[in-house]
Amino acid sequence: MATSWLAVDPGCSFTLQNLPYGVFSHSAGQPRIGTAIGSNILDLAVLQSKGLFQGPHLRQSDCFSQTTLNAFMALGRPAWTEARARIQALLRADEPALRDNEELRKAALISQSKAIMHLPANIPDYTDFYASREHATTCGTILRGKENALMPNWLHIPIAYHGRSSSIVVSGTPVRRPRGQLNPDSNAQPHTAACKWLDFELEMAAFIGGPPNALGQPVSTAEAADRLFGLVLMNDWSARDIQKWEGQPLGPFTAKNWATSISPWVVTFDALQPFRCEAPGQEATSPQVQAYLQEPDRHSFNIQLSVEITPLGNTTPTVITRSNFKHLYWTLEQMVAHHSVTGCPMRPGDLLATGTISCDGELGQGSLLEQTMGGKQAVELEGGEKRTFLQDGDTVTMRGWCEAGGVGLGFGSCTGQVVSAHP
Structure with a gap:
């Protein structure tokens, strides 16, 4: 089973095999899209702004810079599968792109204890x-x-x-x-x-x-x-x-x-x-x-x-x-x-x-x-x-x-x- 370079406590809900999506804010900023990993939130808008989603279904999308998950949800299963695979790869213990970039890590990782959670989506019905x-x-x-x-x-x-x-x-x-x-x-x-x-x-x-x-x-x-x-x-x-x-x-x-x-x-x-x-x-x-x-x-x-x-x-x-x-x-x-x-x-x-x-x-x-x-x-x-x-x-x-x-x-x-x- 793959492990992450980011510490995840045993018994934690949010493992590398999970990676759920949510909407959060911090420091009085606007809501942002992230994924939970261990006790942290990985800010997907930061990763997207740095060009780290270059697969065929996501490279032209700004879905992670939105304030709800609706645009990402609308892309469909190929984009969902692509995003999950890319996030897992970036967090794996053997992947240096995020692990070894201290400046990017500091910008993209937020403690869940410092975040305010919001509804994940605008719910039409x-x-x-x-x-x-x-x-x-x-x-x-x-x-x-x-x-x-x-x-x-x-x-x-x-x-x-x-x-x-x-x-x-x-x-x-x-x-x-x-x-x-x-x-x-x-x-x-x-x-x-x-x-x-x-x-x-x-x-x-x-x-x-x-x-x-x-x-x-x-x-x-x-x-x-x-x-x-x-x-x-x-x-x-x-x-x-x-x-x-x-x-x-x-x-x-x-x-x-x-x-x-x-x-x-x-x-x-x-x-x-x-x-x-x-x-x-x-x-x-x-x-x-x-x-x-x-x-x-x-x-x-x-x-x-x-x-x-x-x-x-x-x-x-x-x-x-x-x-x-x-x-x-x-x-x-x-x-x-x-x-x-x-x-x-x-x-x-x-x-x-x-x-x-x-x-x-x-x-x-x-x-x-x-x-x-x-x-x-x-x-x-x-x-x-x-x-x-x-x-x-x-x-x-x-x-x-x-x-x-x-x-x-x-x-x-x-x-x-x-x-x-x-x-």
Whole structure:
């Protein structure tokens, strides 16, 4: 396994095999594009300005001098593969171009501790899917009973709703408890108040890249792989009491449009290839999916996930969820194919979220709604505090990592603290 001339601590998320992309700023400067390596950020705008990207897909581009990743995402997979190979080469222990140029190293390397992270892209549109069978079954059981847990269409199409990109925030941004219209019993007089049933949802989300498909032109599952740029962690904050009242018949609206947190570093699908695995579900006993949803290379990724809650004034987090991306019933390629089957254009920077990622077993539930069976049984935290839903001051931290054959990489974390509602 190749090593870098730059020190990378054992167990670090950002290895030479990872090299995720992000947008950062420092010293009050404008946002810049970089890649994470160890505890540092490599400034790609500096490398581009010095003519270090001379491959056929990048030599005429100024994509790394932009303030978002959209232009780079738009170039497509050949450019992504070329950039990754070049960055890896420049950081390898046997490559002197950057290693032995002290002036260039000082200009191009910034400590992550001195950087401010920003959203990786301008997000034109955001769609949130409902792709975990375990999550859909548990939520359906809470709402409709065990006999009617899955709606009739769930095994036929990837269900989704159109989210609000304007309220997507980068990890570390405080999240204010929303106010909205409530009617907890659904048979009383509705009123407006602060949400009482505040929840997290453990998700991941894929950034779309490549040239947009034309209006009216679908993207097939085979083509979808080249439209998937990379993955981030996501917390789809949810106001469950607002959702309960407004969620019929058209689904989530103000219960979901007020805050969604994502991790700052985008881990590419090129980096995730060593962690490919078989995708579950859709067995012979399941309904056969329509032709446009069938896949020539059906797969998933073995990405371990966790959620921690740390109450205000407590320094000890409690891990309350352990799940894995590989459990999703619907794949990302199927999500792209279904999203575009009507001819919907998919644009660089669009974000497709998986929905809550739950699995069977202890701590497998990816939300408090599932863990507490709708608020009926509390979860105990370190120090003895209990939660049915989140309280003001709680910090929720999500993590993701991969390990296989001695190779490991991580996504960093996605963190947000709940602050009190506006009076």
